[in-house]
């Protein structure tokens with residue numbers, strides 16, 4: 001039986017990054033996956049969805065803003081199949097890259113479904129039903145998460161779908177209902193709306209992107225209304241049924257009982273960790289009541305030698321968080337210097353139009369904690385680069401400690417704000433103050449000037465507004 005220092009179950013962004021780091025640290029490493037390298041993120045999540053969103057951005061400009069930019073055409077044809085093909089190419093390219101990385105770092109790749117046979121032994125069954133066992137001093141669980149669907153809603157892959165069908169289908173629905181206004185819901189709303197699909201988003205909580213700062217939700221609702229996306233927030237879905245031709249949904253909330261019909265419904269209400277078919281209970285590994293694997297700040301479970309990273313830990317179900325956990329986990333196993341992750345300060349990015357990006361406390365959270373804060377806000381309407389791009393909805397908002405100017409959080413909605421996040425997360429990590437960010441000269445004209453201006457605003461001396 002082959003013996004390893006580290007065996008990782010799951011080759012998503014948590015698992016494969018952890019494998020590279022383990023191998024770099026001289027640990028004999030293997031990674032197991034039952035279907036692909038790159039996990040949900042590279043195959044059917046982050047990467048292909050962002051390719052579709054790029055198509056959506058261009059489609060929206062051509063369909064709705066041609067006159068403004070001086071483009072005219074007699075017959076505009078939008079071929080969505082080509083958009084999906086392009087998204088598959090982006091995905092394939094990256095997943096092949098993961099294979100290359102495994103080879104380059106001498107990580108053994110084993111394809112098959114993995115399960116604990118003992119604390120230090122994993123059994124792997126491939127698609128032909130052949131089973132082998134391997135041993136390892138350390139076993140890292142990085143098996144990700146799957147869409148949460150209430151049992152009464154029957155996903156048939158045709159009329160009632162999850163992100164998986166939504167990302168792979170080459171034909172657009174004639175009309176759609178999106179259930180859930182989290183990141184996945186609002187991203188698909190952006191894609192489908194850009195291609196002219198009429199739709200309604202239904203959300204149980206009172207606002208779009210309910211975990212973001214209140215003002216972000218209001219701004220996004222305004223932008224979606226402008227794009228003629230119907231939103232029904234504060235409404236809980238009571239029933240969802242498919243028929244031969246489409247779906248019927250009933251929801252109740254502030255507007256009473258609402259009945260909706262559409263060709264397709266996308267269920268995007270959340271994820272649950274893939275922790276149930278690994279034999280964890282038999283090994284005594286502790287799970288939370290939501291089925292996530294409990295870990296400490298080292299990424300260790302309650303069983304020494306058994307570790308967990310990524311979505312399966314239910315911390316923040318984001319690819320970059322999983323990758324960061326993977327690196328910390330490998331470094332703890334190797335016993336080298338590492339860091340403790342501050343989940344509250346992790347960047348969060350949503351690629352709807354306009355984009356949303358944030359980290360840290362919202363204004364309300366800071367107030368609820370009794371903190372004395374100052375808030376600096378700057379609108380993209382007053383930013384030269386945004387005006388040139390013709391993309392100036394939204395703003396940057398920085399929440400800082402009132403006395404010392406320490407950054408407690410930042411919330412942005414607008415053009416390419418996901419690319420602006422790292423400046424502020426680095427500043428927060430390096431304990432820079434709003435006064436120091438304001439003093440950092442930013443090139444003109446750039447979208448990043450909005451960060452400097454918001455920092456000036458927090459200091460009480462806005463320049464360009």
Ligand SMILES: Cc1cc2nc3c(=O)[nH]c(=O)nc-3n(C[C@H](O)[C@H](O)[C@H](O)COP(=O)(O)OP(=O)(O)OC[C@H]3O[C@@H](n4cnc5c(N)ncnc54)[C@H](O)[C@@H]3O)c2cc1C
Pocket residue numbers: 009010011012013014015032033034035036037038039040041042044045046047049112113114115142143144145163167184274277278309310311312317318319320321322349
């Ligand atoms: C449509 C969509 C868009 C998204 N966009 C973003 C985004 O823009 N940014 C972002 O940060 N996040 C995004 N996410 C979330 C992101 O995809 C996840 O946070 C990320 O994939 C989690 O990584 P992971 O390594 O924990 O798990 P996964 O990527 O889910 O990988 C887990 C792997 O484990 C394997 N596996 C599971 N069980 C077993 C087993 N028993 N044996 C062997 N292998 C097993 C699976 O095959 C899979 O490859 C998106 C998700 C979706 C669905």
